[in-house]
Amino acid sequence: MSARAAVAVTRGRGRRALLPGSLFLTGAAFLATGCGQATESPVKAPPATPAPRTPVVFTDITSAAGIAFTQNSGAFGKKYLPETMGSGLAFLDYDGDGHPDLFFVNAAEWPEKRRKKATQALYRNRGDGTFEDVTAKAGLAVEMYGIGVAAADYDNDGHTDLFINGLGPDRLFHNRGDGTFADVTQKAGVSDPAFGSSATWIDYDRDGRLDLFVCN
Numbered sequence: 001m002s003a004r005a006a007v008a009v010t011r012g013r014g015r016r017a018l019l020p021g022s023l024f025l026t027g028a029a030f031l032a033t034g035c036g037q038a039t040e041s042p043v044k045a046p047p048a049t050p051a052p053r054t055p056v057v058f059t060d061i062t063s064a065a066g067i068a069f070t071q072n073s074g075a076f077g078k079k080y081l082p083e084t085m086g087s088g089l090a091f092l093d094y095d096g097d098g099h100p101d102l103f104f105v106n107a108a109e110w111p112e113k114r115r116k117k118a119t120q121a122l123y124r125n126r127g128d129g130t131f132e133d134v135t136a137k138a139g140l141a142v143e144m145y146g147i148g149v150a151a152a153d154y155d156n157d158g159h160t161d162l163f164i165n166g167l168g169p170d171r172l173f174h175n176r177g178d179g180t181f182a183d184v185t186q187k188a189g190v191s192d193p194a195f196g197s198s199a200t201w202i203d204y205d206r207d208g209r210l211d212l213f214v215c216n
């Protein structure tokens, strides 16, 4: 074997000798790549923790706002059912000044145990965070065993009216638009004497005039 031939053989052997190594490296690279893919977690990293929100806190400002209403169920030990059901209230802007006012439904003393006068209550929103009791001025110092109330402008005159139901005849009060209400129950034909619990105004026939749905 000549020296040139010996070199060629050596190179050839060298190439052959390198082949397994090359495959190994390639395979190692593949395995490394494959291992990288296999070990990649399908679970994504959790999102960053959101900043804690400021907790919503409510403060009882009833007294500070000038609201002194206390519901009177008339209870005196007999534990009558209606005593457990009242009463409702409604936000309405009865005087149209843009500030929602508060109307409280009140129950009453039982005929067999009359101890005090308890009436409905209307509080006018002064717009500065306080309310004034305008019940008597508005003509709503009415005694009845009220439970539910539905406020709406049933006659489309721009002033919100009040319907109250409960134990005994229901009552409808029309808002005159001057800060007072008129009892129009009889004229309107809505003096249902049944035991009512709530009501709502809906225009069920879509004629543009609100209709009254009463729950007894």
Ligand SMILES: [Ca+2]
Pocket (backbone or CB within 6 Å): 092, 093, 094, 095, 096, 097, 098, 099, 100, 101, 124, 125
């Ligand atoms: Ca108002």
Ligand SMILES: [Ca+2]
Pocket (backbone or CB within 6 Å): 152, 153, 154, 155, 156, 157, 158, 159, 160, 161, 175
């Ligand atoms: Ca009205």
Ligand SMILES: [Ca+2]
Pocket (backbone or CB within 6 Å): 202, 203, 204, 205, 206, 207, 208, 209, 210, 211
């Ligand atoms: Ca209607």
